[in-house]
Amino acid sequence: MNLIVFEDEAWRNFTQVTYTRPAYRLLTPSGLILDRIRKGFLGYEMYAFIRDYLAEFEKVREPSLRVNTSPSRDDGAVIINGLIKRSDIVFRLIEKTAGREFILLAGDRICAALLRGHRVSEIEDPAALTTLLKSMVGEVEALEAPGDSLYNFPWDLLEETPPTPPVSEPYQHDQHVVVLGRPEYVFIPPSCEIEPFTVIDARRGPVILGENVKVESGTKLIGPCVIGQDSIVYGGRVGPNVYTGPVCRISAEIEYTIMTGYSNKHHYGYIGHSMIGEWVNIAAGTTTSNLKTTYGEIKVKMGDKVVHTGRQFFGSVLGDHVRTMVDTTLMTGRLAGPFAVLSGVVVKNIPPFTGIDFQREMYELELEVELRVLERMMRRRGISPSERYLELVRKLYELTRSERTGVLGHKSDLP
Incomplete structure (x- = not known):
């Protein structure tokens, strides 16, 4: 079959x-x-x-x-x-x-x-x-x-509740690590390193760590929460409903968010009800708004149509290789395509391979510059991009060119 x-x-x-x-x-x-x-x-x-x-x-x-x-x-x-x-x-x-x-x-x-x-x-x-x-x-x-x-739509994934895994042996933790709720709903392999003064809250759902995860002092992990293998949590409030792929860097406050893998949120700032692709770098102070001041329904512009989410909470979707600058703020329901570079207050959706400056002017990014940035970032994690992957990026640049119609000419953030 x-x-x-x-x-x-x-x-x-x-x-x-x-x-x-x-x-x-x-x-x-x-x-x-x-x-x-x-x-x-x-x-x-x-x-x-x-x-x-x-x-x-x-x-x-x-x-x-x-x-x-x-x-x-x-x-x-x-x-x-x-x-x-x-x-x-x-x-x-x-x-x-x-x-x-x-x-x-x-x-x-x-x-x-x-x-x-x-x-x-x-x-x-x-x-x-x-x-x-x-x-x-x-x-x-x-x-x-x-x-x-x-x-x-993306918000369908964010609201999904993971299945409860089979009950394990109660997590045997250091006396300086606090477990709230059921220790048998805490799944931490022996290869993980959990520093003292970590709080693991399994009252609302399981907390699951992949192999070789490191959690530093001052972290509160709130279930349901899954941290992918080889990731590092540098402190802060992580969860509930945070799910990451492998090799992520996480800190400060993040909840109701999917982070696909190899992405970096190492500094202060808030990410909520959002979807993050691979190889995303979230700079210090970056915040996603996920609730309107009117407490009303969040609407999302997708192409030429406006979609009613039916949700009171929804943040942003950031594609692969998106980079934010320090203190970037994204308004509710904003979408940024792959390889976008964000700064200031983002009030519009940002097309792929597009930057936005502090005057909210959009400009097209140069393909060869972005390929060099891609290689630099991936090398930081010990990975070299394959020629097939680079070719995929080149094709995507051409396929999405029409979305950048009307943006300013090239600027480069690569010295």
Whole structure:
């Protein structure tokens, strides 16, 4: 049996973080979407249908994943939307329908499907697959997905509650480390270093640390909270609902935020109800506003439309390689595309590869300068960017050029 994970057009609602990765690589409180899907379908041959410009780097990142390649005619195909919230509902449907073909709908979006192999054997891109699946409605059994089965916008990920992990042995901590709540909901590997005068609050949810995490004195970790491997917490109030990928640097106050990985928030400032990509550098004093002074609903401008979030709290979305200058303030619901450079008070969305100066004037960043900055930052973490990754960035610069129409000419912040 084959497993096909595909992107639908909803990836555009997450462009700040999906310009540089397939939608199924978004980090959620329960881990990467792709990893969650994979766990439910062990032993399946995995295929991915994604945007063309991401394909070559994705093949390097995960060679076992067959990208934009037609599956065999002889095997059936389980097809899952890369923005699915719970793939276990698909597995249960396969059992319930005894292997019959079906399409699982979530409103006007395709959530999942089970089809015979010959139906998808000529498909090689996500748009063609989506068209095929929609054309199959009426030809095979159409089912309606339960509840809110797909992610639609970034705030959907931020509000998700992670599953409670199996109860572990109570955390054996130093007498100078305080654990509030249930010690068996604290998951800290022996490789971690927890300095004295740390408070771990597991009253509202589990606190989970990856391997080799260091937590310095003066930190309060509030669950639910997951800190990725090789990260460092330098003090402050972290949580609730903070989820980071690997090799992050965290300090001061951060809550209700996903930080994808390799990002740096080492200094004072507040980040709340926000989504942070990879390789983001958040300078000292940077703050995201997440609540209007009217306590009203936050609206977010996405392209030419204004989206009503239905939420009282929502901060910002910062794409990969965004850098902020000291004391940057982002108003509620602001979006910054990959490689944006922010300063002052940010009152508008910032396109990819765009800087904003202290007079709130936007200017286009030079590609070659940004590539050199990228290499410098990654070397600080002992990583050299691959040529495929650099090529992806070059393609993205051209793909997003129209978004920078009307901004000022080049400026460089690289001496």
